[in-house]
Amino acid sequence: MTSMISTFIIDVDTMDMIVKDPETLFKYLAGTLVATGITLKVWPYLKSYSTSIDSAKTNKNKNKKVNQKQTKPREIQSLQRRFLPVFFLFRMSFWMAGPYFFQVYSSKIFLLSGGSSTSNITPEATAKLFVGRISLIGYLAIVLLSSFTGKFTEKYGHKAATLCAGILYGIGSISVFSNTPFYLYAGRAIGSVASSWLCSAPESWLIGEFLTIQGILNKKEKEKSSSSKRKMDDDDEDDEDDDKNDNKKVCWLSETFALAYGGDPIIAIIAGQTASVAANHAGNPTGPFSLSPWFIVTALVFVTLYWAENKSNRGGRSSEEEKNNHANDNEDKKSSISSNSNDDDDDTAVTTNDDEDDDEQPFTEQSRCTGLQMIFSDPKILLVGVVQSLFEGSMYIFVVVWPPAISNSVKRYFGPTAITPFGTVFSCFMACAFIGSIICGKLSKARSVDVKSTMTGILFISTIAFSVAVYAIQTQNLLTIIVAFFIFEACVGMYFPSIGILRSKLIPDSHRSTIMPLFTIPLNVLVVGVIYFHPTLGDIGALIIACVACAIAAVCMIPLRSILREEDRQRRLDAKNKWAKLKIASVFLSKLHRTRRKSDLLKNTSIRSVGRRASLTSVENSRQSLCTRASIC
Structure with missing residues (x-):
């Protein structure tokens, strides 16, 4: 009884110590939540570790073969080393500025009243008014300028877009140190556009670079297959091997995204703690904003030194690669067609490309109408769109x-x-x-x-x-x-x-x-x-x-859940009906096969009987011929 009372007193004392101040309370909660998440993530691997050791020992040779087949190419490793540090540095800068957004702009409330403290509006209402205006400016800037950022990315490439967006984001972060409303509004607009731009440009660069590497690996595989001089009968097998290799390459891209977004929560947790330390060290909420641009600068240095330019033309391939491909195509044409006809073909090729470019603009205008038609014609797409818009809208309201x-x-x-x-x-x-x-x-x-x-x-x-x-x-x-x-x-x-x-x-x-x-x-x-x-x-x-x-x-x-469940039930019924039909067809085919087999057996027995009779007659004839010869002799 005394031990229970002592433990209860200790628990009460620890709780009093935890709830002593907000910093201690939230640090304790953060540590508990992080420990819980790590336990949930690591526990299945620890649980299966003992069983995997025995299976690894027994299947050591098999695992070696599998690892040899699934080794990551050096190009993919280089791509991940170039992309992941830049991605994590950008996310570190984002997450550091996010928690103190409200506090840093609410500290500028004296700007609304011109520095005078005599006002009928409470400071809390004034802070909410100013932060609301700042947030509204940011959202409107994203809506109005997102099309221009997309055109810039298509024209100058993903590396240039990433560098430009990083510079603009740094300018937006530095603008919070100003006490002029115009610079605060302009800086927020620039930072919002840059943040949304940085969410798309690096990922587009990754996809474009991956497609370039994929083309290089495909060329190497084709050269190896051509040098080995396989038979024509093995072409189908080669196509299947190429499909398997393509699937593996797609897995490398998904693995890169999994590494990036799997480490994003860990980066966010570290960024939150770093932002809190920076704010306490600076003594004001601008501390994280003074540290955030340095991560952007480091990321931009990585981009400048280790990234190559690529564009979103024709599946993300670079313009230089497209020129090389066009040159190779023209060389192939020259080898098969005369020079005069080749000039005509080149002219027609250029005109067809121009026509395709002209057709792309009305297609983008028509695509909106077709998108709206698909949304309102299919209730499933309409419902999932409503769910997405409402929940994500509530999420952004929660952020404010x-x-x-x-x-x-x-x-x-x-x-x-x-x-x-x-x-x-x-x-x-x-x-x-x-x-x-x-x-x-x-x-x-x-x-x-x-x-x-x-x-x-x-x-x-x-x-x-x-x-x-x-x-x-x-x-x-x-x-x-x-x-x-x-x-x-x-x-x-x-x-x-x-x-x-x-x-x-x-x-x-x-x-x-x-x-x-x-x-x-x-x-x-x-x-x-x-x-x-x-x-x-x-x-x-x-x-x-x-x-x-x-x-x-x-x-x-x-209703979306009920529609999808009804479709799943109907799909299962169709599968059962197909299975029943296949079963009936298989029974019918088996019976037909048996009857044909019986008829074949009868034919074979009749053929054998005829053959035996023929052989017996031939033997009898030969015996009679021998007897006649013997009598003559």
């Missing part, structure tokens, strides 16, 4: 709401002088998203749980989490707010893999590039509207809108 909501609750709980460690809170959110992605992976491996059910559960749990957060903000209960926000971030971690699977099943690849941008229109309308009216709505009103959006998304997911 969580800093002031947690800051006010921290001041109410710890005192008006308490400082919120936004970087550590952000690390907790990223750890929750990491745990959610692990749980989603485990549910996807389970046969009893499908993606449709997982997505429905995510939306309903998010709705409950938002409703609990609304109640907690009204009652100023800090622990309840933390739990509700952590649950929603775990749902965010589960959402992105699930919606990716649903989009891959429902949206056709031929129209995905035209349908996906259309989903962002209602999303931007929702987010911009809430940000614009955030000073009037407040944190509670914005969260209520996010809760309603998640609820509508959950309601839309129910």
Whole structure:
């Protein structure tokens, strides 16, 4: 009894020490969440380690052969070494600036009143008004200037686009040190456009460089196959080997993306802690923004030294490679056609390419109409678009709401002088998203749980989490707010893999590039509207809108789930009917085979009897001939 009382006292003492200040509280929560995520991630590997040792010893020779077949090419290793450090440096810069976005701009509230403190508006409302305007400027800049960034990337290449976007992002980060409203608005617009540009340009460079390497590897394989002088009968086998090699190369690209986005939550957790240390060291929220540009500069140095330029023309190949391909094609034509006809063919080739370029512009205008027609003609695409727009809209609303909501609750709980460690809170959110992605992976491996059910559960749990957060903000209960926000971030971690699977099943690849941008229109309308009216709505009103959006998304997911389940059931019935038909056909064919076999046996027996008779007659004739000869002698 005394030991139980002592342990209880110790637990109470430790809890008092943890809840002493907000920094200690959120550090303890971040450590617990990170340890939980690492345990969930590593435990299956540790569990299967003992069994894998025995199997590795018994199948040592087989594993050597498999590893020899699946060795990563040097070109792919070089590509990953060039891309992954740049990607992680960019993400480090993003995640460092994100947690202190609200605090750094809310510290500029004196700019709205011209430096005077006499105003009827409270400082909190003024801060929300200014941050809302800044956020609105950023979203509008992305919507208006995204087409120009795309044209720049197509014209000058992905490396140039990455360098330009990195420089602009650095300018946007440095602009927070200004006290002039114009420079703050302009810097936010530039930083928002650059951040969205940096999310697409490096990945496009990776895909283009991978396609170039894939072409080089294909040429090497063709040279090896031509030097070996195989027979013509083995051409089919060669094609199958090429398909297998292509599949392996595609796996290297997916492995690169998996390494990048698998390490992204870890980078986000480290960035949150680094941002918190930088803010405490600087004594103001501009500390992370002074450290963030250095990661951008380091990434740009890597890009300048180790990246080669490529463009998105013809599947991401570089212009130099296209010129070489055109030259090779012309040489092949010259070897088979005379010079006069070759000139005519070159002219016609140029004109056909010009016609193709002319046809691409009306195709992009028509693709929007076809995308809208496909969305409204197929209820599955419409429902998944509504789900995506509403949930991601609520997610961006949460990004705007969580800093002031947690800051006010921290001041109410710890005192008006308490400082919120936004970087550590952000690390907790990223750890929750990491745990959610692990749980989603485990549910996807389970046969009893499908993606449709997982997505429905995510939306309903998010709705409950938002409703609990609304109640907690009204009652100023800090622990309840933390739990509700952590649950929603775990749902965010589960959402992105699930919606990716649903989009891959429902949206056709031929129209995905035209349908996906259309989903962002209602999303931007929702987010911009809430940000614009955030000073009037407040944190509670914005969260209520996010809760309603998640609820509508959950309601839309129910008919989508039923439609997909009905299609799966119909597909299973069709498979059973096909199997029954195949079974009947196989029985019929087996009976037919038996009857043919019997007829063949009868034919064979008749042929054998005729042969025997013929042989007997021939023997008798030969015997009679011998007897006649003997009598004559």
